[in-house]
Amino acid sequence: MNWATVSFIIYTLILLAIGIWSYRIVERVPIAKYEEEFYAAGRGLGGVVVALLIAGGLASAGTFVAGPGMCYAYGYSWVFINNMQTFINLMFLAPIGLMVGMVARRVNAGTYLDMFKARYQNKAIIVILAILVTVFLLPYMATQFVGAARVISQMTGIGYFGALALGSLVVLVYCVLGGMRGTSIAILVQGIVMTVGCIILFIGTVHYAGGFQKSSEILAGLDITLLSPTMGGVFSAPFSFSIACLIGYFVIGMPHAMLGALTYKNTRALKRGIWMGGIFVFLWTFLLCMSGTIGRSINPGLAVADEAGPWLAMHVMPGALGGIVLAGIVAGIQTTVAAMAIIIASSIAKNLFKELKPDVSDRGLKSASRWTMGGCIAVAIGLALQQPSLIQWIILFAIGGLEAATFGPILLGFLWKRGNQWGAIASICWGMIIYALGSTVLPQLQVGGMHQSFVAIVSSVIVYVIVSMATAKPSDEIVQTFWGARTQA
Amino acid sequence: MEMKFIEDPRVKVSRRLWAISWIFYSAFLAFLMGLSYTMGTEPYIWGLPRWVAIGNIVVPVVFVIALIFVAEKLIPDLPLTDEEERGKGGKE
Numbered sequence: 218m219n220w221a222t223v224s225f226i227i228y229t230l231i232l233l234a235i236g237i238w239s240y241r242i243v244e245r246v247p248i249a250k251y252e253e254e255f256y257a258a259g260r261g262l263g264g265v266v267v268a269l270l271i272a273g274g275l276a277s278a279g280t281f282v283a284g285p286g287m288c289y290a291y292g293y294s295w296v297f298i299n300n301m302q303t304f305i306n307l308m309f310l311a312p313i314g315l316m317v318g319m320v321a322r323r324v325n326a327g328t329y330l331d332m333f334k335a336r337y338q339n340k341a342i343i344v345i346l347a348i349l350v351t352v353f354l355l356p357y358m359a360t361q362f363v364g365a366a367r368v369i370s371q372m373t374g375i376g377y378f379g380a381l382a383l384g385s386l387v388v389l390v391y392c393v394l395g396g397m398r399g400t401s402i403a404i405l406v407q408g409i410v411m412t413v414g415c416i417i418l419f420i421g422t423v424h425y426a427g428g429f430q431k432s433s434e435i436l437a438g439l440d441i442t443l444l445s446p447t448m449g450g451v452f453s454a455p456f457s458f459s460i461a462c463l464i465g466y467f468v469i470g471m472p473h474a475m476l477g478a479l480t481y482k483n484t485r486a487l488k489r490g491i492w493m494g495g496i497f498v499f500l501w502t503f504l505l506c507m508s509g510t511i512g513r514s515i516n517p518g519l520a521v522a523d524e525a526g527p528w529l530a531m532h533v534m535p536g537a538l539g540g541i542v543l544a545g546i547v548a549g550i551q552t553t554v555a556a557m558a559i560i561i562a563s564s565i566a567k568n569l570f571k572e573l574k575p576d577v578s579d580r581g582l583k584s585a586s587r588w589t590m591g592g593c594i595a596v597a598i599g600l601a602l603q604q605p606s607l608i609q610w611i612i613l614f615a616i617g618g619l620e621a622a623t624f625g626p627i628l629l630g631f632l633w634k635r636g637n638q639w640g641a642i643a644s645i646c647w648g649m650i651i652y653a654l655g656s657t658v659l660p661q662l663q664v665g666g667m668h669q670s671f672v673a674i675v676s677s678v679i680v681y682v683i684v685s686m687a688t689a690k691p692s693d694e695i696v697q698t699f700w701g702a703r704t705q706a
Numbered sequence: 707m708e709m710k711f712i713e714d715p716r717v718k719v720s721r722r723l724w725a726i727s728w729i730f731y732s733a734f735l736a737f738l739m740g741l742s743y744t745m746g747t748e749p750y751i752w753g754l755p756r757w758v759a760i761g762n763i764v765v766p767v768v769f770v771i772a773l774i775f776v777a778e779k780l781i782p783d784l785p786l787t788d789e790e791e792r793g794k795g796g797k798e
Contacts, residue, residue, distance in 0.1 A: 311727030429753030
């Protein structure tokens, strides 16, 4: 057993202990309050946890595994593109965080779809979104498990299936037992491990490479386009801008980011969640991506670029430190999976199940929540057994799909009183159709080399506005709930 | 008789935060993309291509620091429940 394995097992045992501890906390909560505790951690999370919840949830294997891999393959151009995600917390929490915090308390919303239910009061929207969230997030979760399993396998020597079990079962334990409470406690440990792991990897890589100057000269000798912001024209400005839209302006459409907005304690936590998130995401992204590019000057011969991070952790630093980096990379992936599992489980068990069976008891809902959560993670693990090779494309596809469906109904739903259920349904359907066409038979929709989601998202917003204007205004009750001042009774 | 609609003052704050965040991010992108595409590679700064040092280190660091001030100064401390809001008279 090597040092990396020992470090990783210690980290895993800590998470298991957190799972059991949070289970005991959740079980002490009265059954009537269980739902709010399991899905929203009692709406009492502070700034650091909120920052980590959104940043860790959105920065997935695409940042922690594919990030260094893409930068290894495409040089500093991908560092530049990945840096555009630095302000994801700001771009999510500032536009709608205050409204979500206020309205969620008014209507007692504990889940993502509870907010849609309160805003649009339409069963079809809940059912469609529950299905879309599940369809897009399950494969997304599976790619996270694949990324984690590959890293664990490479660094510890354990086979793929053993590594998959090691990386995924612990998430199953602390999510199913502790729900949002377990996730929020675990994420503090994971946030520290992720940040320390990234710093160690970066320092070790730069030191091993002999400094920036030497690595830049080697990279220039290998391929001068590695030093170009466009990789010699491979990544055009419109393409980079469309990625900036996906991970910046449109990030409101990512369902699992809603957890932070639903659970923060007060506006002090909101503010800290915003700026601390900026610091965390910048550190993770910049340090990992720079390590990937500089790593190419150390070993330009890796057959699989995604192996750059684990390879560096194993070769440029002592074993125990490599174990911390391993734990950091896997922690970055596990935070994403946990956030997604809570969103899917709440969509199915709380919203879909309750729509289909309105008379379900609190005890029945409690049981359904845990079984659904366990089932979702088990399905994702099952999908991960297939070992898909193109993780990054599946991730980008899922992000684009989710944002094409929900960006308009969320943003305009909170900011525009005139928006209504018909606008939301039309926007969701239009976004999905255009996204499907742009991804398959109509590549012309990738205007100017932009990602296919760009046209789908922008046009779905226009459809939302047109259809809302052409149909009846939302009810006074909705307007009063979302925008009205509450006067003394 | 129809009741006159009175907007919650927190809604106005929320719309302002949306505008601030989009302006802030647009400024960040403008600097990030503008400087990265125009600075060129040489002369190296700190051993890195000039556009990397300026566009990918200096610009994000400056904006991350600026975000601390933007968030702390421009986002007011507001109550989230209606009971607290009534208690403070509904003022920003």
